[in-house]
Amino acid sequence: MLSISNLRAEVDGNEILKGLSLEVPSGEVHAIMGPNGAGKSTLSYVLTGREGYEVTGGTATLDGEDLLALDPAERAAKGVFLSFQYPLEIPGVPALTFIRTAMNAQRKARGEPEVSAPEFLKLAKATAAALKIEFDMLKRALNVGFSGGEKKRMEIFQMAMLSPRFLILDETDSGLDIDALRIVSDGVNAMRSPDRSMLVITHYQRLLDYIKPDRVHVLSAGRIVASGGPELALELEREGYDKYARAA
Amino acid sequence: MAAVKQTVEHVESLEKYKHGFVTDIDQEFAPKGLSEEIVRFISAKKDEPEWMLAWRLDAYERWLAMDEPTWAKVHFPRIDYQDAYYYAAPKAKEGPKSLDEVDPDILATYEKLGIPLREQEVLAGVQGAPRYAVDAVFDSVSVVTTFKKELAQAGVIFCSMSEAIREHPELVQKYLGSVVPVSDNYYACLNSAVFSDGSFVYVPPGVRCPMELSTYFRINAENSGQFERTLIIADKGAYVSYLEGCTAPMRDENQLHAAVVELVALDDAEIKYSTVQNWYPGDPETGKGGIYNFVTKRADCRGDRAKVSWTQVETGSAITWKYPSCVLRGNESVGEFYSIAITNGRQQADTGTKMIHLGANTRSRIISKGISAGKSSNTYRGLVSAHPKAKGARNFTQCDSLLIGKACAAHTVPYVEARNGQCVFEHEATTTKLSEDQLFYAMQRGLSEEEAVQLLVNGFVKDVLQELPMEFAVEAQKLVAISLEGSVG
Numbered sequence: 235m236l237s238i239s240n241l242r243a244e245v246d247g248n249e250i251l252k253g254l255s256l257e258v259p260s261g262e263v264h265a266i267m268g269p270n271g272a273g274k275s276t277l278s279y280v281l282t283g284r285e286g287y288e289v290t291g292g293t294a295t296l297d298g299e300d301l302l303a304l305d306p307a308e309r310a311a312k313g314v315f316l317s318f319q320y321p322l323e324i325p326g327v328p329a330l331t332f333i334r335t336a337m338n339a340q341r342k343a344r345g346e347p348e349v350s351a352p353e354f355l356k357l358a359k360a361t362a363a364a365l366k367i368e369f370d371m372l373k374r375a376l377n378v379g380f381s382g383g384e385k386k387r388m389e390i391f392q393m394a395m396l397s398p399r400f401l402i403l404d405e406t407d408s409g410l411d412i413d414a415l416r417i418v419s420d421g422v423n424a425m426r427s428p429d430r431s432m433l434v435i436t437h438y439q440r441l442l443d444y445i446k447p448d449r450v451h452v453l454s455a456g457r458i459v460a461s462g463g464p465e466l467a468l469e470l471e472r473e474g475y476d477k478y479a480r481a482a
Numbered sequence: 483m484a485a486v487k488q489t490v491e492h493v494e495s496l497e498k499y500k501h502g503f504v505t506d507i508d509q510e511f512a513p514k515g516l517s518e519e520i521v522r523f524i525s526a527k528k529d530e531p532e533w534m535l536a537w538r539l540d541a542y543e544r545w546l547a548m549d550e551p552t553w554a555k556v557h558f559p560r561i562d563y564q565d566a567y568y569y570a571a572p573k574a575k576e577g578p579k580s581l582d583e584v585d586p587d588i589l590a591t592y593e594k595l596g597i598p599l600r601e602q603e604v605l606a607g608v609q610g611a612p613r614y615a616v617d618a619v620f621d622s623v624s625v626v627t628t629f630k631k632e633l634a635q636a637g638v639i640f641c642s643m644s645e646a647i648r649e650h651p652e653l654v655q656k657y658l659g660s661v662v663p664v665s666d667n668y669y670a671c672l673n674s675a676v677f678s679d680g681s682f683v684y685v686p687p688g689v690r691c692p693m694e695l696s697t698y699f700r701i702n703a704e705n706s707g708q709f710e711r712t713l714i715i716a717d718k719g720a721y722v723s724y725l726e727g728c729t730a731p732m733r734d735e736n737q738l739h740a741a742v743v744e745l746v747a748l749d750d751a752e753i754k755y756s757t758v759q760n761w762y763p764g765d766p767e768t769g770k771g772g773i774y775n776f777v778t779k780r781a782d783c784r785g786d787r788a789k790v791s792w793t794q795v796e797t798g799s800a801i802t803w804k805y806p807s808c809v810l811r812g813n814e815s816v817g818e819f820y821s822i823a824i825t826n827g828r829q830q831a832d833t834g835t836k837m838i839h840l841g842a843n844t845r846s847r848i849i850s851k852g853i854s855a856g857k858s859s860n861t862y863r864g865l866v867s868a869h870p871k872a873k874g875a876r877n878f879t880q881c882d883s884l885l886i887g888k889a890c891a892a893h894t895v896p897y898v899e900a901r902n903g904q905c906v907f908e909h910e911a912t913t914t915k916l917s918e919d920q921l922f923y924a925m926q927r928g929l930s931e932e933e934a935v936q937l938l939v940n941g942f943v944k945d946v947l948q949e950l951p952m953e954f955a956v957e958a959q960k961l962v963a964i965s966l967e968g969s970v971g
Contacts, residue, residue, distance in 0.1 A: 282926050326940070
């Protein structure tokens, strides 16, 4: 699925990713943990093609296709989805309109027909119910006046609607209370499937109690410095990142 | 009487401004320039009564003594008023009596623009689809008005201004110039002298006009000014919704458009006036060739509880200079102004409204959304004033500006004058830049950069779009997208 090799990237001339390598096979969930400033969010932006995040070396491919050559919308159409750490407010654009526009843009890019209104509504209603989102909320401007938890839930809603192949969850647990965390995690877990992979970026182990990773990687100073099974997350929780900060 | 000059060579890139085509029809011009003779010529051409000619000549005299205003935040080379044509009309031996007598090329033009003139086609349309009557003005002359018979049954008069002057002189004499006086301002005064045609609407007491009325203005001839004059009267308890649309071919020379629109609402009457203005904005790099849109629009809520709402979507013209206003004379009368003004390329817009509260407990509401992109400049200029007698007057104003890119400018110039202590005026203003975070967010979901801009902009203008009649809201939304093409990156 995702294959990153020796990836280097800089922001405003400062190198943040310094030769990062990572393999996420199909059907697996990998967690990226690391101290603040390690480059976790930079990795998510580089993979999604955000302007200002300049790749200076290395490769990143999705099913063998060069991701770095594509613009953000093309990557989205290929099935790359980023759940934002800080979802943006879109005034005047109802959530449903936003998602339907996105869905049709992706379909168009893939040469598929537009989604029909009844088909879309049916899907939206079922998805909203599963995530315990009031349907009326989807008629409001996306994220405007939503609480932190509602915004995160809305990210998962969009993810479920767009049904991407490769999911990046950037600090999805931040700002969530336990109940919201459970709902969000259930939503994410429901999306696990053999032909879908996930990269779960988190600072704390807590989220991984709910979304069980197949592999855990430690990102420090722009490189993966350690990899292991789920037990690695527990070790980090106990001992902190100091050891790895020194190793970097 | 020169025939129309072929100007196809001037029309270079039609794909950018899709209404930029020229229709090659036989036209009749008045000689170039402006003089008393020209005013007489226009009046004679239209077979006007003596009082109308006198009115025009009086306006011309006053205009000669006036100076061009310079206070607006727009810049353009001095206009040579002697270098333009003041009358251009499609050549026809007699006025067309039915649609079949209208030059097929003109009908084809309207077809290209998507304006339904053939009633039977409109009638054959989707069942339950809203119908609207159209008055089509081609250069200076109204070429056809549809649905007249059906409107007449309801007692509604909807015809060209020339026809109204001939057929309904008592109404025209009573109301023409009663809202915008002859010498109100330089351009209105010029219009009063040389106005060519426009629409006239009268809705009798208690009548709710059975359909949307619409006028479509098209400038076709080269170097010709277009000076329409529109007069709408809603008598006591009447209601009418009216929409105007405007397009013009692409030219190398700037063309002047100086219209005057007067609305009169008597007791308990309501007028809803919507504009979708898409005159040619000029070359995006040099600004050459666009329309100078210097328009005076004013409504008089003459009766108690009268209501007027202006809704405008301004996307075209090289320079837009207009302030659709409401004089809230009647007690408890209501004025509303909803505006979307978009400037791109080298466009300049100085637009806004005036809400003049004269009566007691009058209310007004202003929602203005200005969007600037490219190297354009967009100014909101508005006045809210309350007379000493306007006790209990209320106004709410919201002016939002959205900037796209680094080379554009937005200005907000609100004037507020409260001359009694019992009014409540609220003013809110915001200026935001289209955020890169928002753009990236939408792009990550699969939207191209342009689609992302369109979506965000449509969200920004939504409050105003929803004030437009449904079918025009859709058109306006598309127009918003087209005018901002190429505004990013």
